[in-house]
Amino acid sequence: MIDSGIEFNIVCAEGYYPLFGLSGIKAKHWYLPGSANNWQPKLMTVYKNMDYIKTEIANKKTTYDEFYFGDIE
């Protein structure tokens, strides 16, 4: 019996893939605007601030060694 308040329901059989893990490019250090030492050692994805990082690379303030490929949480 389905109440009108149910927005979505599915009962799946074999072969269904409900979950998956993602990997992507991450930075070993992360730029934190306004902090005393702006480059902090923190594992985070870089995609939100990529334009900034590209500028930093162009200005030789960081290098591609800063990046690695790992799990995205």
Place this chain on the structure above:
Amino acid sequence: MPASYKIYAKSLHDHFKVFYANWPPGENIKLGDYGILNGDVFIPEGNITEQFNLQFNRRDDPTKDNYNFKSTDSVSITFLPKGSYTQTGMPSVKASLKIDFSNTASVFFNAAGIKHSLIEGMDKLGKTILGMFETQKWPASRFVVTRLVQADSATIIISGKSGASMTLDAESDAIPNINLADASIKLAVSD
């Protein structure tokens, strides 16, 4: 209120951490698929083998597992064995499961007979992708499916309002009780 699929994706990612929810749940997804993230929702764009000829080996874990999740304090589950008295006063022919949602935007998720697969040799693949990143051939905002969870059966329910409920029956009347960890018990929405 955010769309139900966003609530579902966020709830499962917050709970399972390293895993993201497949949306729509029946979407075919493969190891090596790549795409972008819109919040907690993955939007596939292609496959690294088909588009970039990046090869990898797949490893399948032979052990099976069960995963379940329900929104804290807002989802209650009542197991009704076969023969329980129904609202009409008659004993039920089939075992059933009643799920009540006391809050809006609540999620019930159960997957039985879970099998894990992953990309073997992530180091090698990562170095190749980093090389593409340096030569501007790989955007940093692009992510790769490197782990995959397959289920023998899954039940997903999202409520849109407080007080919603749903009842599921075992498909077979030979089942005395519903065990959510048993993938062989097929469930169907109660009439």
